[in-house]
Amino acid sequence: MRIAFFEIEQWEADYIKSQISNLKSQIEFFFTEKKIDKDNLDEVLRQVQDRNFDAISIFVGSEIKKEVIDAFPNLKLLTTRSAGFDHIDLEAIKQKNIKAGYVPGYGDNTVAEFAFALILNLSRKIFEAYDRIKEKGLFDFEGLRGFDLKGKTIGVVGTGRIGKYAVAIAKGFGMNVLAFDSYPDEKFAAEKGFKYVSLDELLENSDVISLHVPYFPSTSSGQGTHHLINSNNINKIKKGALLINTARGAIVETDALVKALNEGRLGGYGADVLEEEGVIKDERQFLLYGNLEGHNLKTVLENHVLIDMPNVIITPHNAFNTTEALQRILDTDIENIKSFIEKGETKFPIP
Ligand code: NAI
Numbered sequence: 363m364r365i366a367f368f369e370i371e372q373w374e375a376d377y378i379k380s381q382i383s384n385l386k387s388q389i390e391f392f393f394t395e396k397k398i399d400k401d402n403l404d405e406v407l408r409q410v411q412d413r414n415f416d417a418i419s420i421f422v423g424s425e426i427k428k429e430v431i432d433a434f435p436n437l438k439l440l441t442t443r444s445a446g447f448d449h450i451d452l453e454a455i456k457q458k459n460i461k462a463g464y465v466p467g468y469g470d471n472t473v474a475e476f477a478f479a480l481i482l483n484l485s486r487k488i489f490e491a492y493d494r495i496k497e498k499g500l501f502d503f504e505g506l507r508g509f510d511l512k513g514k515t516i517g518v519v520g521t522g523r524i525g526k527y528a529v530a531i532a533k534g535f536g537m538n539v540l541a542f543d544s545y546p547d548e549k550f551a552a553e554k555g556f557k558y559v560s561l562d563e564l565l566e567n568s569d570v571i572s573l574h575v576p577y578f579p580s581t582s583s584g585q586g587t588h589h590l591i592n593s594n595n596i597n598k599i600k601k602g603a604l605l606i607n608t609a610r611g612a613i614v615e616t617d618a619l620v621k622a623l624n625e626g627r628l629g630g631y632g633a634d635v636l637e638e639e640g641v642i643k644d645e646r647q648f649l650l651y652g653n654l655e656g657h658n659l660k661t662v663l664e665n666h667v668l669i670d671m672p673n674v675i676i677t678p679h680n681a682f683n684t685t686e687a688l689q690r691i692l693d694t695d696i697e698n699i700k701s702f703i704e705k706g707e708t709k710f711p712i713p
Pocket of ligand 1: 445446447466467469473519520521522523524525542543544545574575576577585586587608609610634635679680681682683
């Protein structure tokens with residue numbers, strides 16, 4: 363069996379090899395730090411030489427569209443070392459009967475903790491304070507007044523694995539919690555003492571809003587989360603509230619976001635993800651070899667404006683990145699691959 367691992371570091375490669383050592387004789391490994399998507403497919407194919415891989419393991423920087431799947435005629439297994447799977451064309455996978463696995467629940471606390479790092483950074487102006495003392499040498503708190511979290515209301519959008527931790531952490535800060543979810547967990551709400559409301563009600567009444575829903579393209583039945591926060595509802599957000607996004611960039615309409623920040627209606631934006639974030643990672647590569655028509659260039663430009671705004675903190679999709687979470691990610695990916703080899707099914711199939 364030939365397996366290609368993309369976006370993998372050397373220590374991860376060593377760990378994977380050591381953990382699948384009992385099957386080593388059957389497995390031929392290929393490891394690369396590079397991502398794979400249709401923009402760099404030709405380059406990857408030149409590097410791998412033989413494209414007859416039985417399995418591919420990726421992370422969130424890779425985008426598996428039909429063109430990528432078609433480039434590997436032997437492919438039987440695709441695993442992603444992530445909780446989100448919106449970077450995979452699930453229809454194309456299904457059509458070719460390729461099994462797919464993911465890593466649910468590796469970093470529920472990990473991502474929720476990061477959301478609070480962003481919240482506190484904005485509510486207490488930590489970055490501005492740090493920048494002032496480190497870069498300007500000024501030990502002065504003028505203009506750095508923030509606000510308490512205690513007694514404020516947080517709106518948690520999506521109370522799945524990560525959202526539930528966000529609720530628990532918020533309660534630890536003494537915050538009131540409102541939540542919105544298409545499948546409310548009333549038992550959890552009663553346990554933690556919060557209530558579910560409509561999205562509009564949450565937007566109107568929260569001082570901080572934290573997004574924890576998966577990304578799904580919008581459907582005719584309106585079930586998707588594409589631009590869940592958009593030009594029609596962003597003005598419903600309480601004036602001066604903070605919006606936090608550790609989920610996926612395209613859950614927020616960048617155009618509406620930049621306008622709301624520019625007009626001072628939104629108090630701040632803290633995000634670990636960007637709409638079109640795949641482009642920003644390597645803009646030179648994208649400009650020279652990328653598929654410009656397949657991307658929204660206005661959004662790409664708006665991202666730069668967003669990043670430069672003073673009340674905005676953007677981190678490079680780093681919320682997952684703790685030693686403990688990475689270990690859980692690798693162990694689950696290995697379980698998915700082993701289970702496929704032994705039983706023909708991944709342990710955690712993409713739902
Ligand atoms: P989960 O599947 O446990 O929970 C998602 C919740 O959202 C569920 O309760 C579901 O009912 C709700 N939901 C789904 N669609 C909805 C809709 N249209 N409207 C309202 N509620 C809806 O997912 P989990 O593990 O909590 O992860 C959430 C997302 O966080 C992932 O899908 C991923 O995109 C993102 N994530 C980001 C990471 C990062 O490094 N920045 C790391 C891990 C996950």
